[in-house]
Amino acid sequence: MPELPEVETVARGLSELLVGRRFTAVHIRWPRTVVQPEAERFAQELVGREIRSVGRRGKYVVMGLDRGCLLIHLKMSGRLSVEPAGDPVDGHTHTLFDLDDGFQLRFRDVRKFGRVYLVQEMDQVTGILGPEPLAEDLTLEGFAALLARRSGRLKALLLNQTFLAGLGNIYADESLFAAGLHPLRKANSLTAEEQARLYHAIRGVLSRAVDGRGTTLEDRGYVDATGQPGSYQTRIAVYGRTGEPCAVCGAAIERIVVGGRSTHYCPRCQA
DNA sequence: AAAGCACCCTGTACGC
């Protein structure tokens, strides 16, 4: 559920709380959370390292350490928070990182899909990701060239992290709506004008969602590192609105399945 | 290269 805007918001919040702190111990209650290195070594090797930066690449939270880096993927239901080490621990909190100031970085993850990595270079994990949608160096020309060499359907492509990093189901649907493009359109069939619409739609939607500190839908419970919900849910046009009238044209929003993911779109605005 | 699907998980919704 957390996509680029949510991960960005979490990372910014953690940065305030964690930069300069040092890990003093690591407690792993669900070892499968740890991908690399193996859980016991992960815990041992992290002790004593200092957090120099907290940022984001795609949907990964990336912590630069004095040696190597720690990456965390929240997947569906992961939440990160910083709490006093003595506070009660919820049953879904599977990984806890003791800090040198008496606080604890806690990784709570109801569905247990979330993953953590400790590596020398972040590219060992993020190297396969596509470009950052909001990066200045992703130009319209560059993006158009990427689209032109893909024959797949737009929705599937936007969800493909090796094509573009950071979009998930919500912002892929919202971007396609903002661009006025049907999710089943083939990427290499877009006119130059449509390529431009998609480029600006993705960047606009993501920028506004970052400004709004992410999307918190009623049925999921995204919150940032300080427990605050986002506000972008008030601006969602199509995601999860099957059957509701389109705010632009009034047509009923439709739902189809693309690449095994539910996809919401306006049949009139996105013809 | 594209697309379909199983898998990993669990809370929630729904049918009986």
Next chain:
DNA sequence: TGCGTACAGGGTGCTT
């Protein structure tokens, strides 16, 4: 009331 079952979703990996 309570049970069983389907489903959602990010990403990987396997198969077609």
